[in-house]
Amino acid sequence: MGAGAITAAGARRRELQGSPAARLPDRLLRWGLTALSVGVIALIAFFFVRLIVESEPVFSQHGVIDYLFTSDWVPSREVYGAVPLIAGTLITSAIALAIGVPVAVATALYVTELAPARVRGPLTVLVELLAAVPSVVYGLWGFFFLIPTLQPAERWFADTFSFVPFVGGAVTGPNYFVAGLILAIMILPIVSAIAREVMSTVPREHKEAALALGATRWEMIRMAVIPYSRAGIAGGAMLGLGRAIGETIAVTLVIGNAPAIGDSVFQQGYTLAAVIANEFGEAASDPLHRAALIAAGLVLFVLTLLVNGVARTFVVRAERGTRAAAKPAAGMSA
Amino acid sequence: MSAFSLERVSPRRRRADRLARGAVAALTLVALVPLALVVWYLLEQGLGALSVDFFTTDPSGSFLGDPGGIKSAIVGTVLMVALAAAIAVPVGVGVAIWLVELGRAGKLAQAVRYFVDVMTGVPSIVFGLFVYITLVTTGFGGSSFAGWKGSVALALLMLPVVTRSAEVVLLLVPDTLREASYALGAPRWRTIVRVVLPAALPGIVTGVLLAIARAAGETAPLLFTAAVVNATTVDLGDRMNSLPALIFQNVAQPQDRLVAIAWGAALTLVAMILILTLLARLIQRRSRLS
Numbered sequence: 001m002g003a004g005a006i007t008a009a010g011a012r013r014r015e016l017q018g019s020p021a022a023r024l025p026d027r028l029l030r031w032g033l034t035a036l037s038v039g040v041i042a043l044i045a046f047f048f049v050r051l052i053v054e055s056e057p058v059f060s061q062h063g064v065i066d067y068l069f070t071s072d073w074v075p076s077r078e079v080y081g082a083v084p085l086i087a088g089t090l091i092t093s094a095i096a097l098a099i100g101v102p103v104a105v106a107t108a109l110y111v112t113e114l115a116p117a118r119v120r121g122p123l124t125v126l127v128e129l130l131a132a133v134p135s136v137v138y139g140l141w142g143f144f145f146l147i148p149t150l151q152p153a154e155r156w157f158a159d160t161f162s163f164v165p166f167v168g169g170a171v172t173g174p175n176y177f178v179a180g181l182i183l184a185i186m187i188l189p190i191v192s193a194i195a196r197e198v199m200s201t202v203p204r205e206h207k208e209a210a211l212a213l214g215a216t217r218w219e220m221i222r223m224a225v226i227p228y229s230r231a232g233i234a235g236g237a238m239l240g241l242g243r244a245i246g247e248t249i250a251v252t253l254v255i256g257n258a259p260a261i262g263d264s265v266f267q268q269g270y271t272l273a274a275v276i277a278n279e280f281g282e283a284a285s286d287p288l289h290r291a292a293l294i295a296a297g298l299v300l301f302v303l304t305l306l307v308n309g310v311a312r313t314f315v316v317r318a319e320r321g322t323r324a325a326a327k328p329a330a331g332m333s334a
Numbered sequence: 335m336s337a338f339s340l341e342r343v344s345p346r347r348r349r350a351d352r353l354a355r356g357a358v359a360a361l362t363l364v365a366l367v368p369l370a371l372v373v374w375y376l377l378e379q380g381l382g383a384l385s386v387d388f389f390t391t392d393p394s395g396s397f398l399g400d401p402g403g404i405k406s407a408i409v410g411t412v413l414m415v416a417l418a419a420a421i422a423v424p425v426g427v428g429v430a431i432w433l434v435e436l437g438r439a440g441k442l443a444q445a446v447r448y449f450v451d452v453m454t455g456v457p458s459i460v461f462g463l464f465v466y467i468t469l470v471t472t473g474f475g476g477s478s479f480a481g482w483k484g485s486v487a488l489a490l491l492m493l494p495v496v497t498r499s500a501e502v503v504l505l506l507v508p509d510t511l512r513e514a515s516y517a518l519g520a521p522r523w524r525t526i527v528r529v530v531l532p533a534a535l536p537g538i539v540t541g542v543l544l545a546i547a548r549a550a551g552e553t554a555p556l557l558f559t560a561a562v563v564n565a566t567t568v569d570l571g572d573r574m575n576s577l578p579a580l581i582f583q584n585v586a587q588p589q590d591r592l593v594a595i596a597w598g599a600a601l602t603l604v605a606m607i608l609i610l611t612l613l614a615r616l617i618q619r620r621s622r623l624s
Contacts, residue, residue, distance in 0.1 A: 022521070023521070025521065025523045026521050026522045026523050028523075029522065029523045029526070030436055030522075032428075033428050033429070033431060033432035033436060034432060034436070034437075034442075036425060036428045036429055036432065037428075037429045037432045037433070037437065037442070037443075037446045038442070038446070039425075040429060040446060040449055040450060040453070040493075041445060041446060041449045044449050044452055044453060047464050050464060050467055050468055051460075051463070051464065051467075054467045102361065103361050103364055103365050104365070106357070106358045106361030106362055106365075107361065107362045107365045109358050110358050110359055110361075110362040111362075114355055114358060114359065115362075123362070125615070126366055126369060127365060127366075128611075129369060129608070129611070130365075130368065130369050132547060132551075132604070132607050132608055132611045133369075133372055133551075133604060133607075134550075134551025134552070134553070134578060134603060134604070134607065135551065135552070135553060135554075135578075136551070136553040136578045136581045136582050136585075136600070137372070137376070137551070137581070137600045137603065137604055138372070139582070139585065140581060140585050140596060140597070140600055141371075141372050141375055141376070143585055144375075144379075144593070145371070145375050185368045188365060192365070214341075214343070216343060216347055216348065216350075216351035217351055217355060218350060218351040218354040218355055219347070219351070221354075239455075242455050245457070246455075246456070246457020246458070246459065246460070247457070248457065248458065248459040248553075248554040249553040249554055249578070249582055253582075253585055253586075273457060273459050273554070276459055276463060277459060277554055277557060280463075280466070280557075280558060284471075293463075294463060294467060297459070297460045297463040297464075300457055300459075300460055301456060301457075301460050304455045304456065304457055304460075305452065305455065307455075308451070308452070308454075308455035312451065
């Protein structure tokens with residue numbers, strides 16, 4: 001009897017599932033899509049291996065340590081030390097964060113907490129439009145407008161505050177500061193969007209509790225909104241940093257492309273991304289030079305990988321905090 | 335007589351409040367200054383270059399005479415981005431479907447999600463470099479620089495954007511729709527093709543348009559893969575011009591007329607991207623999900 005019931009159930013299941021032929025499309029779909037997805041992993045792995053293999057000549061000639069920690073980049077003498085490039089990338093990105101993050105957070109605060117309802121939508125769109133302008137157009141604008149416009153102000157600033165480290169001294173047209181400023185503009189939309197998203201998840205109860213205790217608007221923001229969204233803002237800033245590190249064309253046009261570390265933020269320099277864009281043409285016939293540039297790409301890749309990894313843990317932590325709260329993710333889709 | 339007497343906020347706290355709110359509003363205005371400046375400068379410098387000839391002639395490459403127009407760059411950008419979308423959209427949406435419908439929360443799905451995130455963070459120039467060392471220097475397909483290799487680089491950039499946005503939208507499709515389809519006896523593939531995808535379509539299209547807008551403005555990966563040429567070609571196996579690459583090449587020229595071409599091209603490019611972005615927003619607003 002038991003056996004009969006089992007075969008009956010088995011027959012019923014087979015009937016519902018259809019013949020093996022009818023199930024074939026489902027199988028194909030499953031395997032096809034799985035292959036595609038695994039392909040993405042394989043692609044990134046291949047990508048990483050290719051970069052390592054192709055940059056090997058410069059590492060075997062100079063050693064990884066020399067490449068990373070010496071500061072002479074002279075292709076004509078076959079000397080490749082990436083310190084000025086790495087320093088330039090870090091300096092410009094730091095300037096971008098220092099300028100971009102406060103402005104982005106303020107924009108997000110204004111839109112979520114202070115702005116009249118009517119201007120919220122348009123304001124959000126306007127900030128997002130900053131992301132629609134291509135890198136090369138920012139570069140063009142920076143080259144012809146920002147550099148000449150800023151130079152008198154930079155000179156005045158360098159003279160007046162010459163006692164501040166890395167400020168005084170000669171001022172060149174293209175320099176770290178202009179590059180950092182353009183990067184700040186370019187990362188503003190993403191940092192602002194993420195800040196806005198986390199701020200809109202702050203539970204209404206927290207804000208109302210602060211107001212009910214007699215807090216002013218600003219005190220409410222300081223006590224309820226900022227602490228709650230701190231991790232998310234940090235994550236957004238790290239994502240912005242990732243963007244800034246890898247940004248190429250705009251920076252290439254305004255940093256001066258001089259492979260030495262400038263004495264102040266108002267002097268020209270070079271970045272990892274800019275050196276690749278700028279020198280790859282002349283490196284086509286010189287295997288060692290090419291390997292040095294690919295190695296710069298590898299360093300860039302690893303840097304962004306690290307920064308984005310940190311960013312992800314911050315954002316995940318922020319999301320987890322949101323989920324634990326009473327009203328989860330009310331505004332996540334905004 | 336009221337039982338409470340609400341204490342007035344002290345002048346010091348009120349001042350702090352006003353000051354801070356003013357500062358936040360001022361910084362928000364500061365954020366809009368660059369946008370206004372870029373748009374204003376772009377119009378001022380770019381409008382003068384525009385004419386019918388500007389869109390219908392190729393760059394001449396002549397340094398002193400008539401610099402020509404930007405036809406080859408427009409054709410190249412449109413073709414290369416179209417091919418990039420043709421590669422990235424099926425793969426990106428396919429991976430998203432696998433993540434949401436089949437892989438779900440499994441170990442493999444988590445790994446795939448992680449690697450898609452990694453791809454999002456890879457700088458565009460590194461993708462360009464990758465295509466350069468795997469397809470260009472090896473002479474793959476019998477040519478060094480080629481339009482289709484530029485498309486591959488752009489597709490690598492678009493893929494994570496398409497996948498992530500499609501994944502988010504697919505997750506928003508209510509499970510009741512899927513269950514209704516299964517209850518009617520539809521197999522999984524039919525449920526996905528006929529029920530889930532149509533419901534998610536507007537959102538997916540939005541993501542695709544935003545990815546296209548991003549790819550259209552990319553310069554760095556094209557310099558290494560499609561190069562810069564003057565003549566118009568529709569052969570994706572050939573070197574191909576593009577708007578961003580043309581702008582980049584002309585900025586550095588000490589010739590005012592070449593720079594004017596760059597401004598005109600920049601205005602054209604921004605207008606194209608803006609239209610795509612606004613279209614994406616419009617479709618998003620029409621969509622019932624999200």
